[in-house]
Amino acid sequence: MTQDAAVSPSTPEPTRDGTRVLHGVGVGRAGVVGPVATVAAPPAAPSDEPGTAPEDVDAVQARVTEAFGAVAEGLRAQSAAASGPAVEVLAATAQMADDKALRKQTLAKIAAGEGPVTALDAVVDQFATMFEQAGGYLAERVTDLRSVRHRVVARVLGVPEPGVPALTVPSVVVAGDLAPADTAALDIAHVLAIVTELGGPTSHTAIIAGQLGIPCVVRTAGAVDLTDGTVVAVDAAAGTVEIDPAPEVAAAFALRAEGAARLAEDTSPGATADGHPVQLLANIGTPEDAERAAAQAVEGSGLFRTEVLFLEAQTAPTREDQAAVYARTLRAFEGRKVVVRTLDAGADKPLKFATQPDEENPALGVRGYRLVRTVPDVVTTQLEALGDAQRETGIAPWVMAPMIATPSEARDFAAAARAQGVEKVGVMVEVPSAALRAPAILAEVDFVSIGSNDLAQYTMATDRLRGELADLISMWQPAVLDLVAATARAGQDVGKPVGVCGESASDPVMAVVLTGLGITSLSMAASAVPAVRFAVKSHTLEQAQAVAAAALACDEAPDARAAAVAALVPGVADTLGL
Known part of the structure; x- marks a missing residue:
């Protein structure tokens, strides 16, 4: 990317x-x-939409309620038929269509005499403003919110749904x-x-x-x-x-595709030219994802997002149900490394049985591991299920908690996981405080994994959704690279793995930089692995360190990437189409 x-x-x-x-x-x-x-374009509110007469309120409210229900059901059906991250996104959008506050406030405005589309638009605008002001992950939900609006309006007006x-x-x-x-x-x-x-x-x-x-x-x-x-x-x-x-132009693209196909023929483990190992792993969200990824030339999974199991649930999934999912995923990789991220709910991934109401800024609130403060049983049950899956399969997952900010949180999570028999315990480094205190955190756990999207967001105080701020949220920002470098050094000092599981790992140039910084594993969409394997394999560890040093010497993100590209071994940039 x-x-x-x-x-x-x-x-x-x-x-x-x-x-x-x-x-x-x-x-x-x-x-x-x-x-x-x-x-x-999405359906607009009729410019001359009449208000709702008192005698028609019940019928109009019923039509709007039916439209909300139909949209939610349709999104759930799409989620059930989808795979990968689409499952999670569709399920979360279905939850928004089911949101009681959104419906209640719309129906109230209809009862007050407003037309149905006018009422819905007013409520959606109010929610959108609130989400944008909250910032962070919640701001990303504005697109989802307006998608729900467009679908509901289409049903109310009797026109085809947009899309x-x-x-x-x-x-x-x-x-x-x-x-x-x-x-x-x-x-x-x-x-x-x-x-x-x-x-x-x-x-x-x-x-x-x-x-x-x-x-x-x-x-x-x-x-x-x-x-x-x-x-x-x-x-x-x-x-x-x-x-x-x-x-x-088409001919040049065809040559690039042929080159990509040739790169995919190499199925060797990830390593530099002089044999320094760098594990190449796949990000997954469901057991089906695991089975597809396991059939490809990856060394396991560096990020199993477990939220999908929870998102559509009215109540927390049982220990037995969770254990079955985790066991199936572990078996899919046949003993290869599987890093399981415990529930990362809250913010843009609300749970009906766990999300805190009326959080002013959910991205900085009760999300990830912080759920232990409000719904500790949810966290405990997940760890119990992971321990059960380990005992059932004889395969030890690597289990990590998201949104860890302090060494004491890392210590508490490690103790809870080990109490359930989990052998490999780690945490995610997404908060700058975790990167700055990485030595103390690594003293408590067996490994850490850097979530580059969130680390960039929190470091640069930048909404991930704000396209006009894409230059700030880039992983090439020197401040973000400094935190990655500090975390990698801490891992090297104590001989513990430090991985990256954010989308930045899929950039072949960034992969070389991360290798040079001391990152031990890179997890990404499976389709990105061949190009990353080639880029890493084309450099010795010393050469990768020189590429990383070139990037770190810059003060601006575009300069950092340009410097890294210029420092690549001759021929690599051309092969990658840079």
Whole structure:
């Protein structure tokens, strides 16, 4: 995922031959050429919508309630049929459609005489403002919220639900913004790429696109001006959308794809040119993900997101149900490393049985391991189930807690996990305080894993959704790299593993930098592994350290990445299409 692009210009930039180019932030490394298929604008409130007469209130309220229910049910059905991170996103959006406050306030406005769409829009605007002011993960839910609004309004008005049109030929899907629910429902056989005018590189839609291997360019000014059928060249690596490209562009993309296919032929374990091991792992969210990833050339999983098991539940899943899921996942990898992240709920992943009401800033509130303060039984039961799965399979998972901020929290989690028989206990480094106190935290646990998305967000005080701030949230920010380097040094000092499981691990150049800093494992979407394997394998450890030093010597994120690219072993950048 490339996150170093500047803020897009408001008009296409002409090239030397007069071709117009739109600039954005790229997700992935592929390039494709194809016709545009635009996503229709969401239904608007009728300009002359009449108010609801007193005698019609019950009927209108019933129609709106039915629309909310139908939207929620449809999203749950999509979630059940999805895989990977789409399961989690769709389930969370379904929960939003089920939100009692959203419905209650809408129905109240209808009872007061407002028209149904007018009422819903007023409530959605109120919630959106609240989410944006809260910032952090909750701000990311605004897109989901408006997606629910659009679907409900369509049902109320009796018009087709908005979303991606039915595609009959492979196309580049273009939208002002694309709700994660829409991204998750894409017909992959007919989607060449995704281009949006809004959004950011760590938004849910971008992450799903990366997981599915779909090239994507977000924050692309001018994208909504593209028309159906216009041929464009989407270069995710460069973060560009070229209008009416020359024939040689497609040929260059074909050569890049051939190179990627050749890289995938190497299935050796991750290591530098001089044999220094760097484990290459896959991020997963379900047992089905585990079974698919395990069939590929990965050394296990560095991040098993367990939230999917909890998101649609009205009550916490039982110990037995959880143990069965964990055992299936462990068996899928046949003894290879599996790092399980305990429940990372709260903020953008609310649970009906655990989320705290009325948190002013959920991203800084009760999320992740902090649930132990409010619903300790949920945490205890999960650890019990992980211990059961370990005993049943004879395979020891690596278990880590998210949102650890202090050594005492690490100590308490380690004690609780070990009490259930968990042999390998770690924590995530997502909060700057954890990176700064990494030596003390590593004294309490067996390993740590860096969540680069959250570490960048909290370090730079930047919303992950704010595309116009993509330069600040980049992992190439020197302040973020400094914290990664400090954590890696702490691990080297005591001989304990320090991994990275955020999306930054999928960037081959960043992978070389992380290797040079002393990171011992990299976890990413399985599709990104071949390019990362090649980049790491092309450098000795000493050469990787020189690439890392070049990046650390810079004061700005774009300069850091440019310096790292320039320091790569000759030929690597060309092979990767940089």
